[in-house]
Amino acid sequence: MLTNIDLKKAQAVTGAEAVANAMRQIEPHVVAAYPITPQTPIVEYFAKFVADGVVRTEMIPVESEHSAMSAVVGAASAGARAMTATSANGLALMHEIVYIAASLRLPIVMPVVNRALSGPINIHCDHSDAMAERDSGWIQLYAESNQEAYDLTILAVKLAENENVRLPVMVNLDGFIISHGVEPVEFLPDEKVKEFIGELKPVYPLLDTEHPVTYGPLDLYDYYFEHKRQQIEAMRYARKVFPKVAEEFYAISGRKYDFVEPYRMEDAEYVMVALGSTNSTIKYVVDWMREEGHKVGLLKIWMFRPFPKEQVQQYLNGRKAVVVLDRSTSFGAEAPLYEAVKSALYEASARPQMGSYVYGLGGRDILPEHIRQAFEDAIEGNLLADEQRYLGLRE
Amino acid sequence: MALKGWKELPIGGVIDEPGKSREFKTGNWRVLRPVVNLDKCTHCMLCWLYCPDMAIEITVNEKGKPQMLGFNYDYCKGCGLCADVCPVHVIDMKPETEFLKD
Structure with a gap:
């Protein structure tokens, strides 16, 4: 993909900074996160954007990843565009709510900075963290470079929020190799990103009190199976919709993505x-x-x-x-x-x-x-x- | 209530209308059915007070006194609390199998 980058326009940044800038341009309503190596710099950069007033995002510094994903699920159910980011054991701690986010059909986008799962404890890159969530119902994209980590984070928002998809997306980037390695990245203009992702059109927002809905009711043998079948269908749609989203991203970036x-x-x-x-x-x-x-x-x-x-x-x-x-x-x-x-x-x-x-x-x-x-x-x-x-x- | 297929249901297990629990007849969980002898009932309302659901049906008569009418079997799960608290022992818990012919 480096061949498609205009080096005169590119900036030398780490993958974490690239992803944090994608998040700045997406400007989610809510970001809830807990720091974990090697995801930490993404959240640090983004927290600075919040502190400096660069974004209007409500940033919730929670006490664990289980809470981070829970807060993001709550925000997304309310009708907000919500994001978080994590790595390894953080993702493992989220697991219960990761599965719930997909089951509730909430279009959350989460960069996952891939790191080996404990034990023995290790902070470096492998894909055991993401693979443990393979069957959680999330779409999984994998980036090769800093540029791809940036691009896929933006692209993921549009894919997740598609009315026929409505599934959360993990954008996987290799720990340290991408997150901390410096490479040239060509950023899109802010307004192009905002135009590309558009306004979130919430489905069943809890804050729409004129139309009260219930999220997460008990779903036993009479309906659970049907809801799982819907998730299977949504994945089929994701496959159908992805080339169109990639085409639209190509139109604004000149960078072509595919399966x-x-x-x-x-x-x-x-x-x-x-x-x-x-x-x-x-x-x-x-x-x-x-x-x-x-x-x-x-x-x-x-x-x-x-x-x-x-x-x-x-x-x-x-x-x-x-x-x-x-x-x-x-x-x-x-x-x-x-x-x-x-x-x-x-x-x-x-x-x-x-x-x-x-x-x-x-x-x-x-x-x-x-x-x-x-x-x-x-x-x-x-x-x-x-x-x-x-x-x-x-x- | 006919169960809907996966293409007709709202996504994510969301319930998109308020008050829908009324349509969920939980009475079919019941193993023991409460039966009251109204001739001997004193209408003290203890069963109404203790029922963990709202399955005791009552009315208020001309004199402003509450009257026990019977049970709402759509929602009564047969826990037997009413029979247990009845001070005059006029509520019997009978096996549902006795009513199968009905």
């Missing part, structure tokens, strides 16, 4: 699939190996939930081999991204060979040599669909 980003895929025989910032390293390795004549490519996943099965099938059907990189693991089962990709390819007419590689847990560095090794395994026909391998792990 997936294919990189040097035209004639690629060996394709890697990954989430987040590691995609930049994979692109570097793809270029390096392409120079040597290897037909390698990358399919970056921007949207993990709802999972873009159709696009995955379309891009991967008929390739010689597919290598999936996961920055998290599912104890006793296949890693989450591998499982999703492999399951999608069950229906493919020409199934590729497949390999699963877990890397980077707890912030372990992923090096170009590791990625090259996985590609070489694929090229040598040395992949086993049922074997999970590890990059950068000491034996």
